[in-house]
Each structure stands twice: as C-alpha cells, then as structure tokens.
Amino acid sequence: MNKVTVAEDIFWVGVVDWNIRDFHGYITSRGTTYNAYLILDQKTALVDTVKHNFAKELLRNVEDLADLDKIDYIIVNHVEMDHSSGLPRVMEKAKNATIIASEKGKEAIICHYGNNFNIQTVKTGDTLKLGDRTLTFVEAPMLHWPDSMMTYVTPEKILMPNDAFGQHLASSQRFDDEVDEHVLMEEAKKYYANILTPLGPLITRKIQEVVAMGVAPTIIAPSHGIVWRSNPSRIVNAYLQWSEGKSRRKVVIVYDTMWGSTDKMAHAIAEGATSQGAEVKILKLRATDLTEIVTQIHDSKAVIVGSPTLNNQMFPTLGSFLTYIAGLRPKGKVWSFFGSYGWGGGAVRGMTEMARKAGFEIHQPGIEVKYIPSSDDLQKCFELGKQIASEI
Numbered sequence: 307m308n309k310v311t312v313a314e315d316i317f318w319v320g321v322v323d324w325n326i327r328d329f330h331g332y333i334t335s336r337g338t339t340y341n342a343y344l345i346l347d348q349k350t351a352l353v354d355t356v357k358h359n360f361a362k363e364l365l366r367n368v369e370d371l372a373d374l375d376k377i378d379y380i381i382v383n384h385v386e387m388d389h390s391s392g393l394p395r396v397m398e399k400a401k402n403a404t405i406i407a408s409e410k411g412k413e414a415i416i417c418h419y420g421n422n423f424n425i426q427t428v429k430t431g432d433t434l435k436l437g438d439r440t441l442t443f444v445e446a447p448m449l450h451w452p453d454s455m456m457t458y459v460t461p462e463k464i465l466m467p468n469d470a471f472g473q474h475l476a477s478s479q480r481f482d483d484e485v486d487e488h489v490l491m492e493e494a495k496k497y498y499a500n501i502l503t504p505l506g507p508l509i510t511r512k513i514q515e516v517v518a519m520g521v522a523p524t525i526i527a528p529s530h531g532i533v534w535r536s537n538p539s540r541i542v543n544a545y546l547q548w549s550e551g552k553s554r555r556k557v558v559i560v561y562d563t564m565w566g567s568t569d570k571m572a573h574a575i576a577e578g579a580t581s582q583g584a585e586v587k588i589l590k591l592r593a594t595d596l597t598e599i600v601t602q603i604h605d606s607k608a609v610i611v612g613s614p615t616l617n618n619q620m621f622p623t624l625g626s627f628l629t630y631i632a633g634l635r636p637k638g639k640v641w642s643f644f645g646s647y648g649w650g651g652g653a654v655r656g657m658t659e660m661a662r663k664a665g666f667e668i669h670q671p672g673i674e675v676k677y678i679p680s681s682d683d684l685q686k687c688f689e690l691g692k693q694i695a696s697e698i
C-alpha cells in the first residue's frame with residue numbers, strides 16, 4: 307500500500323470497509339474504516355487493530371513498514387470487535403508484542419479471546435516511553451465501553467481517542483483537509499447522535515479533564531474515518547456543543563401509515579408547524595432508516611410521532627423507533643403523539659406511555675382519529691403543529 311504518514315515515523319495502517327451498510331444496526335451509507343496506527347521508534351507500537359476479516363490487510367500494511375516480530379507493543383484502546391477481533395490473528399505474527407490495555411480492557415480481552423496473551427494494564431496518566439516518543443494513556447470509562455481509553459503521543463501531540471471523534475466514512479483520503487467538509491461534519495454528527503447522545507455529560511467532563519492534563523492535540527486520529535489535522539479543535543468544539551444538547555427551531559415528524567390516514571395527519575401537522583416559521587422534517591418509517599431519523603432529531607426542539615393502530619397496538623416500526631430513541635435519551639425536546647384507528651385504538655396511548663417511561667417531556671393531548679381524518683380532524687392536526695412550533 308501507499309505509505310500514509312500521520313507524522314514522521316507515525317503511519318496509518320488501517321483498512322477501508324467500502325461495502326458495509328449495516329454496522330450492528332447503524333446504517334453506514336458511506337461505509338467506514340477501521341483505523342490502526344504504527345509508531346516506529348526505538349520500540350515499535352501498533353495502536354489498535356481492525357475487524358477480523360481485514361486482519362490480513364492490516365498485517366500487510368504493517369509488514370510494509372516493519373517486521374511483525376519487531377512489534378513491541380499493541381495498544382488496545384477499546385475491545386469492541388470492530389477494533390479487536392483482528393487481535394488474535396495479529397498476535398500470532400507479532401510474537402514478541404505486549405498488549406497494553408486498561409484494567410477493564412484486559413478483562414474484556416480475556417472474555418473475548420481467552421487468557422492467551424501478555425497484557426500490561428495502564429491507568430490515566432501512565433506513560434510508556436518508546437524512545438523519542440512517549441505514550442500517555444487516559445482512561446475513558448463508558449465512552450463508550452467500560453474499557454475505553456485514549457492514547458496521546460508526544461512530542462507530536464497526536465491524540466488517538468479510538469471511537470471518539472470518529473465518523474463512519476469510507477474514503478481514499480485520510481485527512482480532514484482532503485475531503486468534503488460538509489460530508490465529514492454530517493457523518494461526525496450522525497456518529498455522535500447515534501452512539502454518544504446518552505453520554506453528553508461524561509463527554510464534557512472528559513474533555514475538561516484531558517485539557518487539564520495538558521493534552522492539546524495538534525492531530526486527532528480516531529479509529530473510524532478521517533484524521534483531524536487541519537483544525538482538530540473544530541471537532542472538539544462540535545462535541546462540546548452537541549453534548550450540551552444545543553438545538554434549532556426544528557420540528558421532526560416521524561410516522562408510519564397503513565392506508566394513508568396517519569400520513570394525511572402528518573402533513574397537516576407539518577403545515578401548522580411551517581406556518582409558524584419552524585423548520586420541519588417529515589420522516590416516514592420504512593422510507594427513512596433509524597440512523598438518519600436520530601440524526602435529524604439530534605438538533606430539533608420538538609418530535610411529533612404518529613402511528614396507526616394495529617391489533618390494539620402501535621404499528622411495529624414505531625415500537626422499534628421508540629425503543630431505540632428511549633435508549634439514546636435525547637434531552638430538551640417536546641414530544642407529541644398522533645394516529646388513526648379503526649375500532650379500539652391504542653397506538654397513541656401506547657406511544658405516550660413509552661415516552662413517559664423514557665422521561666420525555668410530553669405535550670398533551672395527542673390526537674387520535676377514527677378511520678379517515680375529516681377536515682375538522684385535519685384542522686386539529688394543523689393547530690397541534692402550529693401550537694408546538696409556536697412554543698419552541
């Protein structure tokens with residue numbers, strides 16, 4: 307492969323997964339990468355590995371730069387299998403390597419791959435001298451697994467934070483100044499919204515802690531996507547803003563429909579919200595994936611959710627959506643519910659109950675109409691959209 311130099315004697319040796327479209331449910335419409343970095347000094351360190359089916363490619367990339375049995379350390383910042391499932395294969399070849407991981411990382415490596423490796427544990431502030439370079443480790447428990455940690459390389463000031471600041475973006479380019487910045491930020495936001503939303507307060511505290519330690523990266527090299535080298539503070543500031551839950555005057559309408567009644571209601575609500583000058587997104591489940599829906603909700607102030615009643619329940623796609631969004635716990639939004647039914651009803655009641663259990667702020671009452679919405683019903687929908695938009 308062509309050498310990808312991050313800094314002198316520090317190389318990207320990861321792989322590009324162009325074809326993945328479903329990453330454990332996260333829809334990766336632009337593919338992804340699994341980034342690993344090789345540091346050549348008096349001691350040689352490989353930071354992170356890759357998904358198992360790409361291990362051979364990683365080994366080839368490393369071999370172009372160093373003998374595999376000359377690797378002294380393999381830093382495992384995070385044990386989720388997109389980064390670690392190539393580790394056993396790498397350890398077969400890197401026979402002299404010691405694995406460096408957090409205490410929880412060691413536990414997770416043993417749970418996943420058995421107690422077969424020489425593992426040295428580190429905690430926040432511990433350092434490892436490679437020669438001219440020193441690695442400093444920062445534990446980041448629950449960002450986003452208990453084992454997660456970051457590696458800071460000095461004197462180059464390169465932060466390798468694993469998942470944090472990543473994006474699911476396959477590209478032949480490796481650096482932020484080489485790619486379309488709108489696509490880059492869109493994918494970074496999508497990644498934050500779908501993975502890190504519940505962790506906002508932890509993120510703010512961790513960034514403050516890292517800054518207080520004197521970590522001031524000139525390059526941020528995450529484990530997915532593009533490396534931030536032109537202006538790394540841009541993504542740090544974006545994370546700080548996102549973690550505060552900053553939102554726009556935007557209403558997202560998420561719904562599904564069987565014979566078109568809930569669809570008509572959704573559009574009437576949208577007209578009402580639009581009449582107040584709010585930005586509106588209408589997103590039909592089964593036409594839009596949950597990953598995109600969550601990204602749209604991320605910076606909205608109101609979410610209005612509609613479902614027909616099927617067998618006295620909400621339509622199944624709504625169950626899936628509400629389960630996903632309840633787990634992500636987005637803050638600072640108003641929620642409202644609407645839908646149609648033929649005889650017994652139940653969808654609006656069921657959705658409202660789920661939202662209540664999730665701790666969402668609910669705008670009452672929702673609207674439920676029988677069979678086909680009349681012009682009066684559609685006027686009520688319009689008024690609901692108008693009222694919510696005027697309140698946000």
Ligand code: FEO
Pocket residue numbers: 384386387388389450469529530
């Ligand atoms: Fe990219 Fe949490 O793994």
